[in-house]
Amino acid sequence: MSLATDARGGARRRLPVARTTLHPRYVVWELTLRCDHACTHCGSRAGVARERELSTAEALSVVDELAAMGTGEVILIGGEAYLHEGFLDVVSALREHDITPVMTTGGRGVTPELARAMAQRGMARVSVSVDGLEATHDLMRARRGSFAGALEAIAHVRAAGMIATANTNVNRLNAPDLEALYEALRDAGVEAWQVQITAPLGRAADRPDMMLQPYDLLEIVPRIAALKRRGLREGLLLMPGNNLGYFGPEEGLLRSQDPAHGDHFGGCQAGRFVLGIESDGAVKGCPSLQTASYVGGSLLDRSIREIWDGAPELAFARARTTDDLWGYCASCPYASTCLGGCTFTAHSVLGRPGNNPYCHFRAIDHARRGLRERLEARDAAQGAPFDHGLFEIVVEPLDAPEPARLAREALVTLGRRPAR
Amino acid sequence: MNKLSPCLHCGSFLPLGVRACPGCRRSVRPRRLPAPVRALLAVGGGGLLSVTLSACYGGPCAGDGSCYEPRDSGLPGCTDASQDLDGDGYCLDLDCDETNANVHEGLGCPADGGILDGGSTGDAGTDGGLITEDGGLSTEDGGLLTEDGGLASDAGADASL
Numbered sequence: 001m002s003l004a005t006d007a008r009g010g011a012r013r014r015l016p017v018a019r020t021t022l023h024p025r026y027v028v029w030e031l032t033l034r035c036d037h038a039c040t041h042c043g044s045r046a047g048v049a050r051e052r053e054l055s056t057a058e059a060l061s062v063v064d065e066l067a068a069m070g071t072g073e074v075i076l077i078g079g080e081a082y083l084h085e086g087f088l089d090v091v092s093a094l095r096e097h098d099i100t101p102v103m104t105t106g107g108r109g110v111t112p113e114l115a116r117a118m119a120q121r122g123m124a125r126v127s128v129s130v131d132g133l134e135a136t137h138d139l140m141r142a143r144r145g146s147f148a149g150a151l152e153a154i155a156h157v158r159a160a161g162m163i164a165t166a167n168t169n170v171n172r173l174n175a176p177d178l179e180a181l182y183e184a185l186r187d188a189g190v191e192a193w194q195v196q197i198t199a200p201l202g203r204a205a206d207r208p209d210m211m212l213q214p215y216d217l218l219e220i221v222p223r224i225a226a227l228k229r230r231g232l233r234e235g236l237l238l239m240p241g242n243n244l245g246y247f248g249p250e251e252g253l254l255r256s257q258d259p260a261h262g263d264h265f266g267g268c269q270a271g272r273f274v275l276g277i278e279s280d281g282a283v284k285g286c287p288s289l290q291t292a293s294y295v296g297g298s299l300l301d302r303s304i305r306e307i308w309d310g311a312p313e314l315a316f317a318r319a320r321t322t323d324d325l326w327g328y329c330a331s332c333p334y335a336s337t338c339l340g341g342c343t344f345t346a347h348s349v350l351g352r353p354g355n356n357p358y359c360h361f362r363a364i365d366h367a368r369r370g371l372r373e374r375l376e377a378r379d380a381a382q383g384a385p386f387d388h389g390l391f392e393i394v395v396e397p398l399d400a401p402e403p404a405r406l407a408r409e410a411l412v413t414l415g416r417r418p419a420r
Numbered sequence: 421m422n423k424l425s426p427c428l429h430c431g432s433f434l435p436l437g438v439r440a441c442p443g444c445r446r447s448v449r450p451r452r453l454p455a456p457v458r459a460l461l462a463v464g465g466g467g468l469l470s471v472t473l474s475a476c477y478g479g480p481c482a483g484d485g486s487c488y489e490p491r492d493s494g495l496p497g498c499t500d501a502s503q504d505l506d507g508d509g510y511c512l513d514l515d516c517d518e519t520n521a522n523v524h525e526g527l528g529c530p531a532d533g534g535i536l537d538g539g540s541t542g543d544a545g546t547d548g549g550l551i552t553e554d555g556g557l558s559t560e561d562g563g564l565l566t567e568d569g570g571l572a573s574d575a576g577a578d579a580s581l
Contacts (some may be wrong), residue, residue, distance in 0.1 A: 210576065249432045249443055262426055264433050333435045333442040337424060361432075 009173075014168060024275035024308060028075045028287035029065055031059065031084035032279045035384065037106045041169055041210065043201035043288055044385040046079040046107040053279040054299065056086025058059025060093050062220060063279070065304045067097035071275075075127075076103045077287065079279070082114060088121050095122030104129065105165060108146060115153075115160035125163040127194065129152050130182060132174035139412055140173055141241055154188045166190045170212045170244075171198040173411045177218055182227045186236045193231070196225055196241025200343040200381075201288065205389045206418055207376035210411045214357040215372035217248075217399070221360045225250035232259070232354045242269070243342035247334045248360035267339040268353075270294075271314035275304070278385075283316045288344040291386040316353075317343065327355030328394075348388040349375060357393055372398045383418030385391045 032053055035046035048237060054062065074094050081087055081103055094101040102125040104117070110126070118126070130150050131140045135370065138149040157164040166185050170178070178195075185193055198204050200211050212220065221244070228238040228250075240254045246265045256263040270276075270284030277286070281299035283290065297313025308314060322335045327350075329340045340346055341356035356362075357373050366372050372395070379390040424433040432443025440447055 245434055247442075249430050251433055252426055252431060262423070264424055266423075333438060334433070337422070337433075337435060364443075 011048050013397060022272050024066065024304070025068045025070065025072045025273045026269075027071050027073070027077065027277065028077060029081075029273045029277045030077050030079065030279045030287060031081040031087060031090065032118050033079040033366070035079040035106070036083070036108045037080075037141050037143055037146065038107075039203065040207060041140060041171065041198050041202075041204040043199065043204060045202045045383070046312065049079070050278070050280045050385075052300075053084070054281050056084075056089055058281070058299070059084075059086050059090050060077070062299060062304070062312075063090060063093040063097060065097070066094075067099060069304060069308065073097050073100040076101065078105075080105060080109060082109055082118075084279075088117055089303065091118060091123050100124050103127065105152040105217055106141065106146065110153035110156055112156045112159065113160070115156035118156045119160040119162050123162055125165055125314040126153075126157040127159070127165040127167045128190075129168070130166045130181065130185060131168055132177040133184065135410070136174045136177050139408060142412075146220060151184075151188055163192075164188070164190050165192040165194070167194040167196070169194060169198040170220065170224075171212055171411075172216070173210055173408060175212070175216070178220075178223055178227065182230070182236070182238075186231070186234055190236060192237040192239060194239050194241055196244050197345070199243060199288070199342075199348045199358075200391070201290070201344065201386055201388055202381070205348065205381035205387065205414060206414050206416060208375070208389070208391070208415045209406050210415075211375065212358070213372075213374055214359070214376070216368070217360045217363045218367055219255075221245075221248055224255055228253055240383075243345040243358065244340055246341055246359050246361060246362055251360075265338055266339070267320070267337065268317045268341070270317045270343055270344040271308075272317050275308070275314075279286045283314070284328075285317060286344060288386065289387055290344065290347055291384065293347065325354045328357075328373075329359075330357045332362065334361060347352075349391045350393075351388070351390050366395070367398050370398050371395055372400070374400075377416055380416040381418045383420040388419075389416060 002182075019263070030044065032049050033044060033046050034049040035042075040045045040079075062128050063074075076087070076090065078084075082105065084090075084368045091101045101121075102121050103123060107128040108365045110128075115126075128150050130147070131137045132147075134147040137150070138144050141147075154164045154166070161319065168181065170176075174181075177384065182193070197212055198210065202209060204210065222335065224238065224240070224244070230236075232236045237257060238254075239257070242265070244256065245251055252262045253259050255265060268286070270289060274286050276284040276287030277299070278287075278291065278295075283297055283299060283304065284291070284294045285296070286294075294313050294316075296313035297307040299307075320339050322339070325332075325335055325340050329335060329338070332338065338359075340345045341359055343353040345358055346353045346356035357375065363372070372397055374394045375391040376390050376394050381387045381389040421434060424431065424435060427434055427441035427443055427448065429446045430441060434441055434448050437449060444474055495579035505574070
């Protein structure tokens with residue numbers, strides 16, 4: 001089945017002409033924070049449900065609001081979205097409103113029965129999180145059997161007639177696995193693979209040694225680009241997440257579904273075409289943004305329209321200019337296009353957006369001058385969902401001695417304990 | 421957002437208004453032909469033009485003031501107008517920018533011999549006319565929106581999973 005083909009009808013195709021006025025075209029919706037994993041890198045520190053989560057009736061009302069605002073696609077996440085009692089009803093409601101329902105999941109609870117039910121309700125695609133080969137994945141997700149469960153979920157999704165995709169958070173633990181993981185996903189029948197870097201959010205912020213160093217991009221981005229080329233030949237479309245890049249020589253290849261398109265990163269889309277909803281009704285411009293800084297209001301108090309139109313917390317990317325950039329990003333030749341890259345990633349490192357050390361061009365530019373930027377962990381995170389600690393940027397010679405590589409198990413153990 | 425065009429040399433994207441690619445540092449203008457080839461073409465073209473002009477207007481200049489005189493006659497001069505388009509006295513094979521009389525070998529060409537844009541033209545089209553103002557960009561969403569309904573939108577969706 002083609003990615004451009006509707007999972008139910010097979011023939012229906014959405015118009016390629018997109019509304020160009022700002023609206024929440026893509027909504028990433030955390031239905032519940034309840035989860036059957038407790039992953040070591042989880043940005044939302046998922047596991048237990050939030051104290052007050054939207055009921056099924058409230059969630060269905062949100063679907064009505066999204067339809068009125070022109071939403072085209074809703075990505076259901078968690079925790080695990082299927083652990084919300086109204087999960088399937090929400091899928092049905094989205095489809096009835098002509099909104100494409102898709103899902104991101106760890107896959108552990110995606111049984112053949114659930115997969116069939118999801119397909120019947122109109123789920124179009126399911127992205128299963130696979131973070132390495134078995135040993136790595138299970139270590140990172142802190143559960144033996146998780147990798148096997150993820151691959152089984154992919155098989156169940158495909159058997160039910162939905163499109164199976166995958167996503168991977170790249171960090172120092174799993175980076176060595178990338179090529180072998182590509183082959184595993186290809187052989188499992190995955191049609192598209194999203195690769196992004198692990199940002200130090202939530203539990204990942206407690207494990208700074210697991211994070212990539214900015215200069216790791218010098219090696220990792222070309223490897224990912226090589227996998228993209230391979231995938232184009234072998235039928236597995238690799239797409240980078242919005243925090244992987246930017247503007248190295250591989251940017252056009254990485255960012256384009258068809259390399260001839262020459263797409264590139266165009267700045268943070270939070271609050272422009274993207275909206276995030278937390279399970280308690282908190283609304284942000286992007287699901288991964290720091291809750292403490294970017295929640296514009298709660299759906300328990302206000303409508304999505306009111307929050308979208310009126311909350312300054314959602315409007316930052318609409319008015320962002322190069323004047324908002326600082327550090328290296330302020331003088332970067334790509335500043336006016338890139339505008340500092342991914343907001344939540346930059347914020348998770350330095351405590352505010354506008355200067356993002358996780359940038360391929362920036363790493364290349366430093367390397368040309370014989371330098372590299374290394375992140376040194378400073379303040380710990382608080383211990384809440386989507387929180388962050390702080391790092392300092394140390395500029396040092398490119399060939400500075402690399403700190404001794406830690407054992408794999410050490411990478412996932414607490415490196416700095418959250419404040420609470 | 422304006423869509424950027426790729427560098428012809430390395431494929432990196434070219435920010436609007438730059439004279440050299442941030443990726444490979446080379447000029448964003450199209451590469452000029454090597455000097456020997458340009459000279460050969462100039463000689464051939466010049467010869468052809470000379471024959472044509474001679475047929476129409478008579479023979480070569482006899483020093484009577486009616487012929488083309490290079491503006492910078494104090495330097496090794498180019499006496500063939502067909503090879504000195506900007507009239508600076510330097511023929512094609514010696515002039516690193518034949519569109520600008522202020523740039524030629526006598527004033528010091530760019531270090532790369534003209535491959536790098538020395539800023540000679542001061543033109544809006546630093547890309548040599550290869551880059552359109554908007555590059556044909558149609559995606560207001562910065563490439564996030566995709567024809568298939570938004571595969572790329574999964575970005576960030578899994579940060580919590």
